[in-house]
Amino acid sequence: MEHSVLSDIGAVWDYIVVGAGSAGAVLGRRLAEDTDARVLVLESGPTDEHVREISDPAAWAGLATSRYDYRYVYAPARHAMGQSIPIPRGRVVGGCSSTNAMLWYRGHPSDYDAWEQAGATGWNFRSVLPYFRRAEDWEGGATALRGTGGPLRITRSPDPHPIARALLAAAAECGFPVLEDGNGPDNEGASLANLNIADGERWSTSRGYLRPAMAWPNLTLLTDVQVTSLVVENGACTGVRVASGSTTRVLSATREVVLAAGAIDTPRLLLLSGIGPAAELERLGLPVRVDLPGVGMNLQDHPLLKGMNFVARAPLGPIHDQGGGAMMNWKSDPALQAPDLHAFIVQRPHASPELRARYDIPDDSFAISPGLMGSKSRGYMRLLEARHDGAVEIQPEFLAEPSDLRALASAVETVFDLAESAAFRDLVLRPASPARRLDRAGREAFVRESLSTFFHVCGTCSMGTDEMSVVDPTLRVRGVDGLRIADASVIPVIPTCNTLAPVVMVAERAADMMKEGT
Numbered sequence: 001m002e003h004s005v006l007s008d009i010g011a012v013w014d015y016i017v018v019g020a021g022s023a024g025a026v027l028g029r030r031l032a033e034d035t036d037a038r039v040l041v042l043e044s045g046p047t048d049e050h051v052r053e054i055s056d057p058a059a060w061a062g063l064a065t066s067r068y069d070y071r072y073v074y075a076p077a078r079h080a081m082g083q084s085i086p087i088p089r090g091r092v093v094g095g096c097s098s099t100n101a102m103l104w105y106r107g108h109p110s111d112y113d114a115w116e117q118a119g120a121t122g123w124n125f126r127s128v129l130p131y132f133r134r135a136e137d138w139e140g141g142a143t144a145l146r147g148t149g150g151p152l153r154i155t156r157s158p159d160p161h162p163i164a165r166a167l168l169a170a171a172a173e174c175g176f177p178v179l180e181d182g183n184g185p186d187n188e189g190a191s192l193a194n195l196n197i198a199d200g201e202r203w204s205t206s207r208g209y210l211r212p213a214m215a216w217p218n219l220t221l222l223t224d225v226q227v228t229s230l231v232v233e234n235g236a237c238t239g240v241r242v243a244s245g246s247t248t249r250v251l252s253a254t255r256e257v258v259l260a261a262g263a264i265d266t267p268r269l270l271l272l273s274g275i276g277p278a279a280e281l282e283r284l285g286l287p288v289r290v291d292l293p294g295v296g297m298n299l300q301d302h303p304l305l306k307g308m309n310f311v312a313r314a315p316l317g318p319i320h321d322q323g324g325g326a327m328m329n330w331k332s333d334p335a336l337q338a339p340d341l342h343a344f345i346v347q348r349p350h351a352s353p354e355l356r357a358r359y360d361i362p363d364d365s366f367a368i369s370p371g372l373m374g375s376k377s378r379g380y381m382r383l384l385e386a387r388h389d390g391a392v393e394i395q396p397e398f399l400a401e402p403s404d405l406r407a408l409a410s411a412v413e414t415v416f417d418l419a420e421s422a423a424f425r426d427l428v429l430r431p432a433s434p435a436r437r438l439d440r441a442g443r444e445a446f447v448r449e450s451l452s453t454f455f456h457v458c459g460t461c462s463m464g465t466d467e468m469s470v471v472d473p474t475l476r477v478r479g480v481d482g483l484r485i486a487d488a489s490v491i492p493v494i495p496t497c498n499t500l501a502p503v504v505m506v507a508e509r510a511a512d513m514m515k516e517g518t
Helices: 024-032 057-063 109-117 125-135 162-173 205-213 262-272 278-284 353-359 402-419 440-450 500-516
Strands: 012-018 039-042 136-138 152-154 189-192 219-222 226-233 236-244 247-259 297-299 303-305 309-312 326-330 341-346 365-372 379-383 392-395 428-433 451-453 483-485
Touching: 012 024, 012 236, 024 039, 024 205, 024 219, 024 500, 109 125, 125 136, 125 500, 152 205, 162 189, 162 326, 162 341, 162 402, 226 247, 226 262, 247 262, 247 500, 262 278, 262 379, 262 392, 278 379, 303 402, 303 440, 341 402, 353 428, 365 402, 402 428, 402 440, 440 451, 483 500
Parallel strands: 012 039, 012 247, 039 219, 136 152, 247 483
Antiparallel strands: 189 326, 226 236, 236 247, 297 379, 303 365, 303 451, 309 365, 309 428, 326 341, 341 365, 379 392
């Protein structure tokens, strides 16, 4: 059942899920499935149903700063010319899976072995692979690494744009492997993109998980409602305080509350409830219920160059798929265990308004945009006001680690190699931004001025076993009974991929843990 009126629902539930986004939609479905448990999913945004901009893959870029976005912005980048970089976050049922670029990647197996090494015991690749596979309905059929029959449709383009085809040919010409599947045995090389698109429409966690379960009597979705704090009594979370317009209520959970509000709003909610670094809570005038110094720390994201643009020789034609269609992973250093650099094609100009003006990038341009998936820099988020709708400071500290700057600067050279290959000869008239190859200092300057983000923010309630960990390896919040977190905030080390697939995996496993009582 779906409601948008707070007074319409009961006061007591077995499970309360805060957030109906990429993780929350998964949790709602799985916690209600094959059980009589009463499950309530709370979403601050509106429904995603019958919204053309959401269902149409080619329209996704316009969702940023729309009514379906939280409109968060990173604090000025200290190492990137003081830029304030937007970080789109979906404020709608399905969350970022309803507003993102529809890319499905799990990264390299070593990413999850790194989680275990960081203290997330039992979260190595072998242990998490079944949850990736369970989520998938992969067009290529089931293998040891891929799943079929799951809620999320995953396809490749049936008609790749010529630029996407050119990237594969250029990669081969430059000595990189061309992969049948970027989620196959190895992810180093170029491939057509794995897309959450089916029958020409976006396939979000809302569409795949939540919508098919909305007729179940034990699952309720409440939209347009704000959770303002957790109810914490005698060391246990017993429910949530919610508001909708002038109506406020306390809703209780007899089993557990699970936070799936994302890497910004989950730590915000903990802090507003008195759970976090004692000094921060005292600064805000909030009670210190549990001193957890890691709340809001360890923020990670993937930096992206927006972008390396090339003027096309001829009109590019209509957009195919979601405006991309092909990607490539490679190593900035051959000694690395796994690829740390990534590039994807954009079938239109890909640059900030400032860069478009500075470089005079015409409309008949396209981009090969590189980014750093193996970023090392760490940042933080903190509250500036002790209100659920108050200001926050979100600082990723992009390029704070010199190795991140060096890797991105090297990616600029690789993209020029690709664009100057025979595969792109009939497509590229000339480079636009930058307008020519650069020396090392020039490349580093270009990185700083064109820096943006994949908006893969994560890590702010990290999983582990040390004093900076917010949740333990069962995703329970340390020091609070009856409360778990299952979203991007628990990721201890950012994986070398788009973060939707890892978040869905975390939610799938969290639901099993909650139902099993582990």
